[in-house]
Amino acid sequence: MGIRTVEITDDMIRLGQFLKLAGLAEDGGQAKSLIEEEEVTVNGRVETRRGAQLRDGDVVAVGEEKARLVTA
Incomplete structure (x- = not known):
């Protein structure tokens, strides 16, 4: 499965x-549960902070699904 690209207009966005x-x-609610159950990785590392700040190029994965953050 490929990595989808998600574009935002700000410099950063919180993980949740x-x-x-x-x-x-x-x-x-589901985002919170996924994070608490340590099912979310950011750039290959488990992330347990819902408010973690993501920046351009970060790759977030839940299971086999992946999305890359791109700033406009």
């Missing part, structure tokens, strides 16, 4: 918001 925007989580 990005999971929803990228379609990796249906809503904030």
Whole structure:
């Protein structure tokens, strides 16, 4: 499975918001659960902070699904 690209207009976005925007989580509750259950990686490392700040080029994965953050 390839990595989808998700574009934002700001310099950064928080992990919980990005999971929803990228379609990796249906809503904030699911995003929180995925993060708490250590099912989310950022650039290959498990991330447990919902408010972690993502920047241009970061790759977020949940299982086999991956999304790369790109700033406009």
